Amino acid sequence: MSWTLTAADLPDLARGATLLGTGGGGDPYIGTKLVERVLGDGAITILDPDELPDDLFVIPTAQMGAPTVMIEKIPAGTEPTLALRTLEKHIGRRADATMPIECGGINSMIPLIVAAETGLPVVDADGMGRAFPELSMETFAVYGVHGSPLALSGERGETVVIDTGDDDRQMEWLARGVTIRLGGVSHIAEYAMTGADVKRTAVPRTLSMALALGRAIRRARDAHTSPVQAIVDTLAPTLYSEVRELFVGKVSDVERRTTEGFAKGSAVIASLDPGDDDHLDIAFQNENLVARRGGEVVAIVPDLICVVDMETCEPVTTEGLRYGQRVRVLGISTPEMMRTPAALAAFGPRAFGLDEPFIPVEARQYA
Amino acid sequence: MHIGIDVGGTNTDAVLMDGRQTLAGVKNATTPDVTSGIVQAIEGLRTGHSFDGSDISAVMIGTTHFINALVQAKRLAPTAALRLGLPATKALPPLVDWPETLTTAISARSYLAHGGYEFDGRPISPLDADELRGIAADMAANGVRSVAISSVFSPVNHDLETTAAGIVAEILGPDVAISLSHEIGRIGLLERENATIINAALRELASEIVDGLTSAVRAQGITAPIFLSQNDGTLMDEDYVRLYPVATFASGPTNSMRGAALTSGLETCAVVDIGGTTADIGLLVNGFPRETANEVKVAGVRTNFRMPDVLSIGIGGGSVVDLDTGEVGPESVGYRLTTEALVFGGSTLTATDIAVAAGRADVGDPTRVAHLDPVFVTRVLDRIAERVAEAVDRMRTSPEPIPVVAVGGGSILLPDELPLFGAVHRPENYAVANAIGASIAQVGGEIDKVYAVRPGGRDETVAGVRAEAVDKAIAAGATPGSVSIVDFDEVPIPYLPGNATRIRVKAVGDLDMAVSS
Numbered sequence: 001m002s003w004t005l006t007a008a009d010l011p012d013l014a015r016g017a018t019l020l021g022t023g024g025g026g027d028p029y030i031g032t033k034l035v036e037r038v039l040g041d042g043a044i045t046i047l048d049p050d051e052l053p054d055d056l057f058v059i060p061t062a063q064m065g066a067p068t069v070m071i072e073k074i075p076a077g078t079e080p081t082l083a084l085r086t087l088e089k090h091i092g093r094r095a096d097a098t099m100p101i102e103c104g105g106i107n108s109m110i111p112l113i114v115a116a117e118t119g120l121p122v123v124d125a126d127g128m129g130r131a132f133p134e135l136s137m138e139t140f141a142v143y144g145v146h147g148s149p150l151a152l153s154g155e156r157g158e159t160v161v162i163d164t165g166d167d168d169r170q171m172e173w174l175a176r177g178v179t180i181r182l183g184g185v186s187h188i189a190e191y192a193m194t195g196a197d198v199k200r201t202a203v204p205r206t207l208s209m210a211l212a213l214g215r216a217i218r219r220a221r222d223a224h225t226s227p228v229q230a231i232v233d234t235l236a237p238t239l240y241s242e243v244r245e246l247f248v249g250k251v252s253d254v255e256r257r258t259t260e261g262f263a264k265g266s267a268v269i270a271s272l273d274p275g276d277d278d279h280l281d282i283a284f285q286n287e288n289l290v291a292r293r294g295g296e297v298v299a300i301v302p303d304l305i306c307v308v309d310m311e312t313c314e315p316v317t318t319e320g321l322r323y324g325q326r327v328r329v330l331g332i333s334t335p336e337m338m339r340t341p342a343a344l345a346a347f348g349p350r351a352f353g354l355d356e357p358f359i360p361v362e363a364r365q366y367a
Numbered sequence: 368m369h370i371g372i373d374v375g376g377t378n379t380d381a382v383l384m385d386g387r388q389t390l391a392g393v394k395n396a397t398t399p400d401v402t403s404g405i406v407q408a409i410e411g412l413r414t415g416h417s418f419d420g421s422d423i424s425a426v427m428i429g430t431t432h433f434i435n436a437l438v439q440a441k442r443l444a445p446t447a448a449l450r451l452g453l454p455a456t457k458a459l460p461p462l463v464d465w466p467e468t469l470t471t472a473i474s475a476r477s478y479l480a481h482g483g484y485e486f487d488g489r490p491i492s493p494l495d496a497d498e499l500r501g502i503a504a505d506m507a508a509n510g511v512r513s514v515a516i517s518s519v520f521s522p523v524n525h526d527l528e529t530t531a532a533g534i535v536a537e538i539l540g541p542d543v544a545i546s547l548s549h550e551i552g553r554i555g556l557l558e559r560e561n562a563t564i565i566n567a568a569l570r571e572l573a574s575e576i577v578d579g580l581t582s583a584v585r586a587q588g589i590t591a592p593i594f595l596s597q598n599d600g601t602l603m604d605e606d607y608v609r610l611y612p613v614a615t616f617a618s619g620p621t622n623s624m625r626g627a628a629l630t631s632g633l634e635t636c637a638v639v640d641i642g643g644t645t646a647d648i649g650l651l652v653n654g655f656p657r658e659t660a661n662e663v664k665v666a667g668v669r670t671n672f673r674m675p676d677v678l679s680i681g682i683g684g685g686s687v688v689d690l691d692t693g694e695v696g697p698e699s700v701g702y703r704l705t706t707e708a709l710v711f712g713g714s715t716l717t718a719t720d721i722a723v724a725a726g727r728a729d730v731g732d733p734t735r736v737a738h739l740d741p742v743f744v745t746r747v748l749d750r751i752a753e754r755v756a757e758a759v760d761r762m763r764t765s766p767e768p769i770p771v772v773a774v775g776g777g778s779i780l781l782p783d784e785l786p787l788f789g790a791v792h793r794p795e796n797y798a799v800a801n802a803i804g805a806s807i808a809q810v811g812g813e814i815d816k817v818y819a820v821r822p823g824g825r826d827e828t829v830a831g832v833r834a835e836a837v838d839k840a841i842a843a844g845a846t847p848g849s850v851s852i853v854d855f856d857e858v859p860i861p862y863l864p865g866n867a868t869r870i871r872v873k874a875v876g877d878l879d880m881a882v883s884s
Binding site: 029030033034037066068069071072073074075076077155156157183184224254255256257319322323 | 452454463520554555854856857859
């Protein structure tokens with residue numbers, strides 16, 4: 001069923017999207033403020049993917065770049081709609097709707113900015129089912145819809161169109177290069193597709209799931225019930241049904257570097273008991289990629305590795321990780337369509353240069 | 368011996384300490400001129416326990432002047448925010464999301480100009496000196512007295528902030544204070560900028576207050592160093608406060624919580640500190656205040672300080688009580704309590720009057736509140752207890768029972784049993800817990816430098832910087848065994864050769880009195 005989203009939903013949506021961002025996806029506060037500024041008292045129509053007419057023309061919109069840049073260099077505001085309009089002009093067809101390419105972090109917000117500005121509806125689905133660092137890591141691409149042509153825009157009004165045919169990795173590579181030249185952040189429109197394509201290739205209802213998660217965490221907190229349980233209960237009936245608590249501890253080290261347009265690094269979560277050597281290591285590239293305990297993998301991409309505040313369950317992004325924070329680390333299962341051999345080839349461990357095989361988070365044994 | 372003084376909006380508390388032992392403690396009304404309150408406090412201590420000025424090895428002062436000025440939106444300078452970053456950042460200009468009361472109180476003006484850096488140090492756009500002169504002229508025409516300058520990526524390169532400050536200062540002259548964002552905060556433009564604007568709004572008040580504090584202490588024949596408490600419980604010297612008053616912001620809650628820990632002996636508890644203007648509720652976990660996870664809102668403004676997670680509600684001993692509704696605060700008579708409250712012969716009904724009418728406090732002249740309807744008095748006190756209990760409930764994060772410790776002079780407003788939480792703990796010296804907390808304040812060593820990290824050498828570099836910070840804390844007077852790292856921040860600077868990284872480390876330890884004297 002289609003539904004309506006207003007500014008009052010944004011804080012919950014941002015919280016849920018940050019959780020699904022698995023540490024990446026950009027600053028949810030800034031995303032929220034950007035939507036609020038254009039949405040005001042208005043409302044956005046959200047379309048259920050199952051109900052889309054097959055010939056509906058959908059152009060997803062997003063932002064690409066390093067999250068550490070976003071919290072400093074805020075957009076001018078004109079970029080996302082400019083990217084959409086540039087792609088429409090290049091293709092020669094107006095969009096009937098926009099859609100997120102990822103449901104984690106700020107990219108759940110960018111299509112809302114476009115929708116608030118243009119009046120277009122937003123499809124309740126995305127192509128990552130979480131957040132990923134590269135544009136080619138899309139279920140759209142895995143199941144046959146390609147990213148090109150891609151339109152990209154910057155804050156000075158620059159636009160670039162990239163068309164690499166079926167080669168989505170080459171598209172990512174070129175777009176990343178332009179994004180670095182633009183200062184590390186750009187706005188994009190890509191993966192133009194029909195309603196029929198959405199039904200076949202997108203992870204459904206992730207926008208409404210993000211909203212439900214954010215709402216459940218807030219309500220649990222207000223009622224002094226367990227927010228972790230609220231997450232478990234919210235996800236149980238969805239495609240993300242398995243939740244595991246991987247570790248509880250405090251952040252004892254964070255290393256970050258910005259290379260090739262990505263925020264890469266690692267974090268160590270130490271036991272709360274000072275005499276205990278037990279610790280969890282998390283490696284990230286914009287998003288959390290792998291969690292190892294005592295050197296052994298306990299969760300690995302594409303499953304979700306989410307760091308949340310120990311008590312409030314407020315999601316903590318990789319750029320928000322600070323020495324001394326007390327946190328829980330949750331592992332969440334991804335939908336089956338993200339775990340097929342073709343999907344794992346696009347965004348499984350090897351796509352990130354990790355040697356360990358993918359093993360579902362729910363299949364691991366814990367002491 | 369050393370002296371701890373806590374200057375609240377309503378009361379000034381002072382303690383004379385020998386190590387961790389309280390020799391004397393006094394509480395006086397805060398005076399409008401700062402100075403005489405300090406004089407009163409120190410003279411009060413002399414009465415309790417005689418000493419010479421030369422016996423004192425250090426004076427530690429915690430003040431809530433600055434945060435109260437912000438919360439009440441009073442005594443703030445007309446302030447302008449200037450951000451360098453166009454054409455980027457236009458979507459969210461400076462002061463976005465600020466409460467209107469505050470932007471009105473500082474007659475806020477927001478300016479966007481060209482400048483700023485990309486993450487790799489390239490300029491976003493060149494600085495436009497004419498544009499800046501035009502903006503400065505507009506600031507002058509609008510009576511701006513303090514300026515906050517922020518620039519995109521200034522923690523990586525602050526040259527443009529410094530250059531812009533020079534250009535703006537030429538037009539505005541030396542009497543207009545300029546605060547630069549790279550000196551105040553870390554990466555995160557909006558939060559750093561907000562903290563800088565707050566700092567700017569407090570600069571005039573800062574000079575006034577520091578002058579008052581030092582002259583009062585010196586007049587007492589005390590030549591020992593004077594320190595002010597910072598947000599994290601560490602001390603800073605007086606010159607630092609003039610430039611960065613915002614760094615004192617959360618010292619009140621930090622001091623009261625640390626004082627509550629020392630005096631109650633409870634390591635894990637909720638601390639309710641009721642002063643004259645606000646009730647501040649925080650959680651103490653294993654002896655340390657629980658810190659906020661990410662953002663810290665101060666008077667409704669988002670910043671990225673590391674601060675104790677404190678919920679402030681507008682209930683204090685000086686809070687004005689509405690005769691019709693029975694609601695309390697947020698308006699407070701503050702330091703004028705001893706002249707404006709009914710029991711002190713004034714004409715304003717305050718929370719203290721209610722406490723006296725209910726027999727919970729014995730101050731002033733109780734006959735002046737004898738006319739109050741007991742039903743009304745009970746209703747007001749029940750409402751206070753209910754709101755405080757609600758606030759504690761919001762702060763706790765599990766349904767497990769948690770002991771509640773009440774400190775601060777205004778804690779007489781609380782009943783012995785709090786709804787939901789049961790018995791309220793009132794430690795000995797509860798009324799002067801802030802001053803005790805200030806007196807046990809610690810000293811820190813901070814290192815903030817750019818290091819060339821060689822490949823594979825990161826661990827070694829970090830270990831070296833940490834050791835350097837610990838040494839600096841010890842050099843600043845910390846007892847060697849007590850020093851630990853409380854803050855660590857690492858920002859890569861990709862545009863410099865040699866894997867340059869800005870590393871910021873803060874080490875903190877207990878002030879060694881033997882060294883400081």
